[in-house]
Amino acid sequence: MSDNYVLKTYHKFLSLPFGRKLFSWYSARRAPYFATISPLITDLRPNRCEVQFRKRKKVQNHIGTAHVIAICNGLEMAMGFMCEASIPKHLRWIPKSMAVEYPAKAPTDIRCVAQVPENAWQPGNLEVEVKAYDTSDNVVVEGSITVWVSEKTKR
Template sequence: MSSATDRVPEATEVPRLLRYYRMLEPLPLGLGKRIFSEGFKLAAPYFRTIPAVVDSVRPGEVRVHMDDRRRVRNHIGTVHAIALCNLAELAMGAVAEMTIPVSHRWIPKSMQTEYLAKAKGRMQATATLDLPSPLGDKQDIVVPVRVTDPSGKEVFVARIQIWVTPKR
């Protein structure tokens, strides 16, 4: 199995979302990342319920952070479990869009989660996606997402299964 990061896509097959990210990223003061993040969240409006910003993007790996704000906390003052799920799904969606060839489409099929520790502070999610080579006609692919707190401690993990099929 080869990693998606091992192969450089042809210019015509670079996903549109990756082209947008590369175009906006150089803007100063993190403005490009914020513009990109807000645009990405418009595609799936529920993502706008969390204060998330896409930090880095490359085929095979995406990093997203979510600030600890009152609106994402639960009754005990920690980041709410569903806010963590939303962060994981946002990271998974971004990495799928950046990695899956434009000849294919994907949709989430299931999510398994584990809450490992109290989530406090800015959460950092890293989603990775290694595509099988060759990519089959119809298949399930698992996207692991790891969420850490400001100290680097893993507080949440998700395994999101996506269904990938060719566009017809």
């Protein structure tokens, strides 16, 4: 198992009953804005994270589909956890920008995926591919989140 603190914590929670739900609840409380979508982190490994959320009234828009801002929240959460679970210890990251398109309506629960290639972790701009799917695996939002990767300062 990895010595990454996020992955260690995730795997500890997975050993408990309802571990994914508990980890997701714990994680969303540490970054309160993520709690607005009541996320469930369903897959977390180096270079990939999946976050799901249910289409409930609080995440719907005026036409009854999942609101794109709620979906972007899920995409940003997936990106952040993927980064924290993946980045080498000598590097740090910070989000810089997000560019997304909405190819389809989001009529169901949503699955958000963020991923990068294994060799992506170099100083400079890193484009993280993000996609959101409905329950029929149709892409409802897709794009990228740019993160700035830099060397940690020596202390």
